[in-house]
Amino acid sequence: MNKGLAIFLFALFGWGFGGCGRDGQLTEAKKNVVMVEVTSQTWDYRLPWNPGTVSSARGAGFVIAGRRILTNAHVVSGARYITVQREADPRKYPAKVKFVAHDCDLAMVEVDDPDFFRGTTALSLGALPELESVVSVYGFPIGGDRLSVTRGVVSRIDYNAYTHSGRESHLAIQIDAAINPGNSGGPVMQADKVVGVAFQGFRGDVAQNVGYMIPTPVIRRFLKDVEDGKYDHYVDIAIRWMTLENPSMRKYLGRPDDGLGVVVTDIFSEGSSDGILQKGDVLLSIDGHPIESDGSVRLQGQPVQLEEIVERKFAGDPVELELWRGGKPIRTTLKLRPAEMFSMYEVLYEPPPRYVLYGGLVFQPLTANLMGVLSGSADLRLRQTYSLFGQDQIYRDTPEPVVLSSVLPDPLNVYLRGLAGQVVREINGKRIRTLTDVEPALREGGNRTVIRFEGDQRPAVLKKTEVDQAMPRIMAQYGISEISRAAVEGRRLAKGSYSRSEGK
Amino acid sequence: MKGIYRYCVLILLGATLDGRSVGSNPGEPTGSLVRVRTSIQPYDQFRPWQKKSPFGLSGTGVVLPGGKVLVTASLVANRTEVGLEKPGSAQKCAAEVEAIDYEANLALLKPSEAEFLKGFAGVSLGANLKAGDTAEVWQLERNGEMIRNQAEILSAGVGRYPSDEAGFLVYGVRVSLPKRDDSYTLPLMRNGQLSGMMMAYDRDSQEGTAIPVPMIEHFLKDSADGKYEGFPTLGVSWASLRDPNLREEVKAPGSGGILLTRVNPIGTAGRAGLREGDVLLSVDGFKLDEDGNYRDSLYGPTSIGNLVRTRPYVGANAKFRIVRDGTEMEFSGSYDRRARDEVAIPTLQFDMAPRYLILGGLVFQELTGAYLQEWGDKWSERAPQRLVQLFSFQQELKLDPKKKIVFLSQVLPSAMTAGYQHLSGLVLTGCNGKPVGTLEELAAIADGATSGDLVFEFMDDPGKLVLDASEVKSGGDKLGKAYGITSLRRL
Numbered sequence: 001m002n003k004g005l006a007i008f009l010f011a012l013f014g015w016g017f018g019g020c021g022r023d024g025q026l027t028e029a030k031k032n033v034v035m036v037e038v039t040s041q042t043w044d045y046r047l048p049w050n051p052g053t054v055s056s057a058r059g060a061g062f063v064i065a066g067r068r069i070l071t072n073a074h075v076v077s078g079a080r081y082i083t084v085q086r087e088a089d090p091r092k093y094p095a096k097v098k099f100v101a102h103d104c105d106l107a108m109v110e111v112d113d114p115d116f117f118r119g120t121t122a123l124s125l126g127a128l129p130e131l132e133s134v135v136s137v138y139g140f141p142i143g144g145d146r147l148s149v150t151r152g153v154v155s156r157i158d159y160n161a162y163t164h165s166g167r168e169s170h171l172a173i174q175i176d177a178a179i180n181p182g183n184s185g186g187p188v189m190q191a192d193k194v195v196g197v198a199f200q201g202f203r204g205d206v207a208q209n210v211g212y213m214i215p216t217p218v219i220r221r222f223l224k225d226v227e228d229g230k231y232d233h234y235v236d237i238a239i240r241w242m243t244l245e246n247p248s249m250r251k252y253l254g255r256p257d258d259g260l261g262v263v264v265t266d267i268f269s270e271g272s273s274d275g276i277l278q279k280g281d282v283l284l285s286i287d288g289h290p291i292e293s294d295g296s297v298r299l300q301g302q303p304v305q306l307e308e309i310v311e312r313k314f315a316g317d318p319v320e321l322e323l324w325r326g327g328k329p330i331r332t333t334l335k336l337r338p339a340e341m342f343s344m345y346e347v348l349y350e351p352p353p354r355y356v357l358y359g360g361l362v363f364q365p366l367t368a369n370l371m372g373v374l375s376g377s378a379d380l381r382l383r384q385t386y387s388l389f390g391q392d393q394i395y396r397d398t399p400e401p402v403v404l405s406s407v408l409p410d411p412l413n414v415y416l417r418g419l420a421g422q423v424v425r426e427i428n429g430k431r432i433r434t435l436t437d438v439e440p441a442l443r444e445g446g447n448r449t450v451i452r453f454e455g456d457q458r459p460a461v462l463k464k465t466e467v468d469q470a471m472p473r474i475m476a477q478y479g480i481s482e483i484s485r486a487a488v489e490g491r492r493l494a495k496g497s498y499s500r501s502e503g504k
Numbered sequence: 505m506k507g508i509y510r511y512c513v514l515i516l517l518g519a520t521l522d523g524r525s526v527g528s529n530p531g532e533p534t535g536s537l538v539r540v541r542t543s544i545q546p547y548d549q550f551r552p553w554q555k556k557s558p559f560g561l562s563g564t565g566v567v568l569p570g571g572k573v574l575v576t577a578s579l580v581a582n583r584t585e586v587g588l589e590k591p592g593s594a595q596k597c598a599a600e601v602e603a604i605d606y607e608a609n610l611a612l613l614k615p616s617e618a619e620f621l622k623g624f625a626g627v628s629l630g631a632n633l634k635a636g637d638t639a640e641v642w643q644l645e646r647n648g649e650m651i652r653n654q655a656e657i658l659s660a661g662v663g664r665y666p667s668d669e670a671g672f673l674v675y676g677v678r679v680s681l682p683k684r685d686d687s688y689t690l691p692l693m694r695n696g697q698l699s700g701m702m703m704a705y706d707r708d709s710q711e712g713t714a715i716p717v718p719m720i721e722h723f724l725k726d727s728a729d730g731k732y733e734g735f736p737t738l739g740v741s742w743a744s745l746r747d748p749n750l751r752e753e754v755k756a757p758g759s760g761g762i763l764l765t766r767v768n769p770i771g772t773a774g775r776a777g778l779r780e781g782d783v784l785l786s787v788d789g790f791k792l793d794e795d796g797n798y799r800d801s802l803y804g805p806t807s808i809g810n811l812v813r814t815r816p817y818v819g820a821n822a823k824f825r826i827v828r829d830g831t832e833m834e835f836s837g838s839y840d841r842r843a844r845d846e847v848a849i850p851t852l853q854f855d856m857a858p859r860y861l862i863l864g865g866l867v868f869q870e871l872t873g874a875y876l877q878e879w880g881d882k883w884s885e886r887a888p889q890r891l892v893q894l895f896s897f898q899q900e901l902k903l904d905p906k907k908k909i910v911f912l913s914q915v916l917p918s919a920m921t922a923g924y925q926h927l928s929g930l931v932l933t934g935c936n937g938k939p940v941g942t943l944e945e946l947a948a949i950a951d952g953a954t955s956g957d958l959v960f961e962f963m964d965d966p967g968k969l970v971l972d973a974s975e976v977k978s979g980g981d982k983l984g985k986a987y988g989i990t991s992l993r994r995l
Contacts, residue, residue: 242966245923252957252970265966279967293923380884380896387889391964415747450753455900456766456780458743461753 025136025192026149032063032123033138033147033186035085036071036109037092040078045373046406048353048364049480054080060139060186061109062194065122069109070219071185072199073100074164076107077349084111087147088119099226102349103234105164105199105214106222107185125216126193129154129173137177137198137211139186152177152211159305160212163200166347166368168234170311172212179211188213221312233492235315236339237307238271239264241283244293253282254327260284261324262295262306268341269396270495272319276334282324286310310336341395343492344368344386351491356438356484359467360408360474361416361451361460363424365435365491366401374405378421381455385423395494400434404453404460408478412470416460422453433496435486535624536696537644539589539686540565540575540599540613546582549878550913552858552869553989558584563689564644565613566698569626573599573613574720576689576703577606578666580613581854588615592648595620603727605734606852607668609703609715610723629724630697632717632802633657633675639694641677641702643684655679655692660716662807666703667852670737671809675700675714681707718814726817733818739771739843740764742808745783746794754783755830761785762796762808768843768899772812772822776837783827787811812839848903849873849895860913861943862992863950863958864976865921865983866969868932870943871895871909888929890964907941912962912969918983920975931963943995950976 036059041052059075061084069084076082076097083092093116100107111117129135137150152175160172175188179201188196196213225231241262244250255261261282267273277283284290286309289297296303310319318333347368356363364370371378371386378386385401388394394401402424407417424432428445432438442449449467451460471483545558565573565588573588580586586599597620604611615621633639635657643651659676677692677700692700692714701720705712726732742762745751754763761783767774778784785791790798790811797805816822816839824835853874861868869875876895879887884896894901894909903909910932917925934940935949936959950958953973960969980992 240965243923246970247922248920248957248972248975249923249970251972252959263966265968380892383885384889384893384896388893391889415750448749448753455897456741458750458763458765459753461747461749463749 025189028121028123028192029062029136029138029149029187029189030087030147031119031121033087034061034063034069035059035140036061036069036075036095036185037083037085038076038079039081040076041080042078043353043369045353045364045367045369048355048362048405048485049357049482052078058140058182059184060182060198062123062138062185062187063117063120064194065124067111067114067117067122068098069095069111070187070197071107071109072164072197072214073102073105073107073349074199075185076100076109077102077164082109084109084116086116086120089116091115099222099231100350101222101225101231101233102346103162103165103168104170104218104222105162106197106219108226123187123189123192123194125219126190126195128157128215128217129190129195131155131157133190135175135177135188135190135195135213137175137179137183137186137188137213139183139198141178141180141182143180148183150177152209155210157215159308164347167342167345170218170234171215171308173215175211175213176209177211178209179213183211194219217312225314232315233338235272235310235313235317235336236342237273237310237319237334237336238268238339238341239273239277240266241295241306243295244282253280253324255282255324259293260290261293262291264323268339268390269393270341271339272334272337276332277321277323278325280325283321284324284329285320285322287320338492340492341393341494342390343494344389344395344400347372348491351489352485354435354485354487354489354491355405356435356442356486357408357471357475357480358438358442358449359462359470360410360413361404361462362406362408363402363435363438364405366403366423370403370405374403374421382421382423385454396496398433399494399496402432402435402438404451408474410470410474410477412462412466412474416462419453419457419460422455422457424451425454426452434488434493436488439484439486535621536567536627537591537642537650537691538565538567538573538621538624539563539591539644540573540579540689541587541589542580542583543585544582545584547856547858547874549858549869549872549875552860552867552913552994553862553991561688562686564642564686564691565689566691566701567621567624567626568698568724569628571615571618571621571624571626572602573615573621574698574701574724575611575613576701576715577604577609577611577854578703579689580604580611581606583855586613588613588620590648591644591650603723603732604855605723605732606854607665607735608672608719608723609665609667610701610720612724612727627691627693627696627698629717629721630694630699633660633694633699634802635659637694639677639692639699641679641681642691642693643681644686646685651682651684652693653679653681658711660803662809663713665715667854669851670813671807672735673716673718673803673806673810673814675716677702677712677714678710679705679712680710681705681712718810722814722817734841735813736772736816736818736820736839736841737844738773738812739768740773740778740784741766742784742796744795754781755827756783757785757827757832760791760793761827762792762794766899770846770905771843772837772839773824774843776822776824777835778824778826779828781828784824785827785832786825788816788821788823846905847898848905848907849898849909857994859943859994861947861950861995862916862980862983862989863946864971864979865916865918866912866924866960866971867914867916868910868943868946869913871911871931875913890931891929894931904941908943910940910943910946912960916983916987918979918986920971920979920983924969927966927969932960933963934961935959937961943993947993947995 039056043052061069061071082095084095085092095109095111098108098110156174162168179198183198187194201211264281427441430441449462541562545555548556563579565575588597598616599613602612602614637657639655640652656678662671663674690702700714702714764782796808800806820839851873853872876883912930915924940946958971958973
């Protein structure tokens with residue numbers, strides 16, 4: 001610890017003086033950077049009852065205070081067995097995932113054996129680095145087995161897509177040091193502080209010398225979020241807004257030509273702003289920060305998108321808004337909530353795929369994962385249901401569209417195979433709004449089960465007695481041990497406003 | 505649709521002579537074929553005020569008795585000029601299109617000089633061919649000599665045509681065609697009579713498709729009175745009724761019949777009284793099997809498409825026998841095209857200049873299939889999803905067939921449209937509080953507003969855009985000049 005402090009001081013006096021700072025940094029890195037070896041299983045959404053394919057990969061991580069190890073979510077997602085190993089200790093210690101945050105690609109890993117931490121000093125987090133300042137990336141990329149270090153400068157600090165989740169964007173720092181597979185989860189250091197976690201880059205044929213790291217504000221938010229023992233999710237104000245740069249539009253809304261304000265163009269029902277904001281409201285300030293007409297606010301002198309104000313907050317936190325409605329200024333406060341209605345677009349990693357099997361018909365909820373395996377063959381209606389789910393707020397009526405994802409051939413369903421890929425509307429007269437509706441609905445009705453689909457498809461009709469007879473045969477034939485896995489279990493779903501208006 | 509056209513251009517339009525001379529026969533009938541050269545210039549759907557670069561096509565037309573020339577419609581689609589050329593000579597003559605049917609892919613040309621084809625005997629329409637029959641595909645050499653390529657009819661059944669989603673009768677033809685000019689349209693002949701028009705050919709498999717006699721006959725008869733009406737349509741979607749469980753559910757009788765899964769109320773079937781859920785047993789006395797086939801006297805089991813689209817003419821009586829809720833019933837009506845023609849978003853848009861209206865830099869267009877196709881082969885993935893949805897599901901969404909879908913296709917950046925320049929693909933619902941169902945309605949509202957705001961209301965985010973009415977009026981000329989657009993509207 002003493003040594004760490006000394007280096008820190010050195011750095012304060014200007015770490016550019018020479019090698020001292022970086023030498024110390026290397027010593028610290030050697031003590032605290034760990035190789036993370038993971039054997040993981042990836043679910044197969046084509047065969048949702050199967051445990052999936054097993055693969056092994058290597059990433060990096062680093063020890064922080066409290067005997068915690070930080071790494072990327074994508075390093076440990078789907079992990080079945082994890083070992084960690086330090087440069088100074090040849091032993092591989094079993095580890096397990098304590099928290100995983102797929103939306104910001106961070107995870108915390110635990111090791112039970114106290115021996116593992118002998119000689120570690122724990123790295124501490126720094127601030128946002130300056131543009132053009134030098135950073136060092138530690139990890140275990142392809143090319144060898146020992147700790148590797150590469151150096152680069154900070155090229156850009158901006159919002160960027162976090163590809164692991166499939167839909168999230170957060171602050172990310174672009175650096176020109178090479179980041180390769182195996183670097184993921186490793187610390188990016190400046191002096192003796194961690195200024196980021198290396199997490200993504202481009203394939204060599206797309207761009208070179210472009211690597212990205214997760215900056216410390218995002219890491220700190222993650223650490224704070226898990227303080228209560230579980231990871232929640234990012235929250236969202238769940239609106240769409242448009243810049244207010246057009247003079248005629250400004251005049252129409254009764255706004256002076258002061259270059260301030262954006263206009264609210266859509267409010268997602270069930271979101272944080274539902275019932276609080278209205279279409280046509282002009283947002284003037286957020287938590288006291290004036291909003292420019294291009295949607296930016298100034299944070300420490302830097303222009304950032306107004307969403308950045310919400311980025312560091314948690315569910316239940318208030319946001320103060322100043323807005324202009326009907327020619328009058330209004331002050332209001334909204335309470336932040338997660339935006340479950342967009343969760344369909346998130347790639348799912350841990351939870352097993354959900355399904356219901358019925359006479360060889362496989363029903364699955366529409367998810368990013370399912371679209372991933374159907375992408376080539378998905379018909380227009382399915383693609384539209386997926387792409388318009390958020391925009392058209394389909395979730396209000398159908399929080400989880402159910403798809404007849406495949407038909408396992410059996411004499412029973414010989415005429416039904418062409419129906420694979422259709423979106424289920426109702427079963428035995430019951431509207432299907434989530435996968436959990438399927439099984440109860442299948443038990444309804446007389447001796448025939450009638451499944452109707454969206455659009456002008458013919459219905460699927462099956463005799464209940466025939467299905468009952470066929471199920472053991474089909475399950476044996478296709479190696480399926482469970483008829484269904486329908487419980488929502490942790491999947492974040494929109495509530496579905498229909499339940500308020502018409503009951504369930 | 506577009507893919508098939510391109511396919512024709514690539515495969516049939518080989519301009520090089522490969523030196524093979526196949527079956528050139530000095531004893532061929534003269535005065536039956538003529539070269540047809542067309543200059544094609546499609547409209548640019550993304551820049552509706554202009555056309556795309558022109559290109560030429562050349563094909564071989566069939567001279568009919570009476571001096572008119574039959575070609576495929578794709579040879580003359582979006583033409584600026586059509587010319588006829590006598591084989592083996594340089595004599596040329598302009599021609600005009602007398603009748604054209606893009607669904608049936610047929611067009612009838614008339615030379616503008618009445619004397620031009622004097623002395624041409626012309627060929628008459630031959631008998632229907634069936635699978636196994638032999639025929640010839642005729643081509644012209646540069647010197648006017650005829651190449652007669654032996655062909656075999658592989659199949660005769662309902663298949664897809666280049667510009668139509670529904671099917672018509674089509675011949676599958678096996679033939680080995682040498683590369684020649686003028687191959688975009690070629691006649692299929694038998695015993696010196698016309699048996700079909702080749703419309704696509706794949707050089708690798710040496711197989712192609714031809715428009716058969718019944719289609720040509722229908723087209724020619726229809727156009728004979730100078731008023732072309734086209735091929736009728738039922739206006740239904742249907743499903744096979746092979747599944748015994750489904751038959752039981754819809755109370756279908758022991759055998760035969762198809763399930764109507766959607767019925768357009770303004771179409772032939774809808775106006776006759778047919779409804780969704782009916783089991784259609786027979787049409788005009790022809791019984792349908794579970795897959796929608798009737799027994800054709802020549803072709804055997806043939807799809808209902810031929811029965812209801814090629815056989816009858818617009819205006820003919822239609823008779824339907826159905827089962828509804830277990831009861832057999834009969835309905836009658838008359839064949840027409842309303843289900844096809846009276847739609848909010850038309851599919852076919854050849855030769856037609858896209859309509860548009862530019863207001864202060866906001867470019868409004870009416871949605872058409874042609875606009876969506878401009879997005880390429882993967883248009884349904886690449887075009888704005890709202891437009892794709894409205895087009896693809898227009899019946900289900902019950903779009904008013906008397907209205908059009910007016911949408912903001914793009915924004916020309918200007919001082920007036922500052923802050924709007926990134927917007928596109930937005931469906932307009934109203935302007936200044938009045939609903940907008942056509943471009944004319946929008947123009948009337950905009951022209952009527954001389955001062956104050958023009959508030960455009962859209963179906964989707966951002967919902968509203970505002971322009972200053974007087975600025976739109978006064979700034980029009982400048983905008984047109986800046987972008988080189990001579991007219992800010994085509995209504």
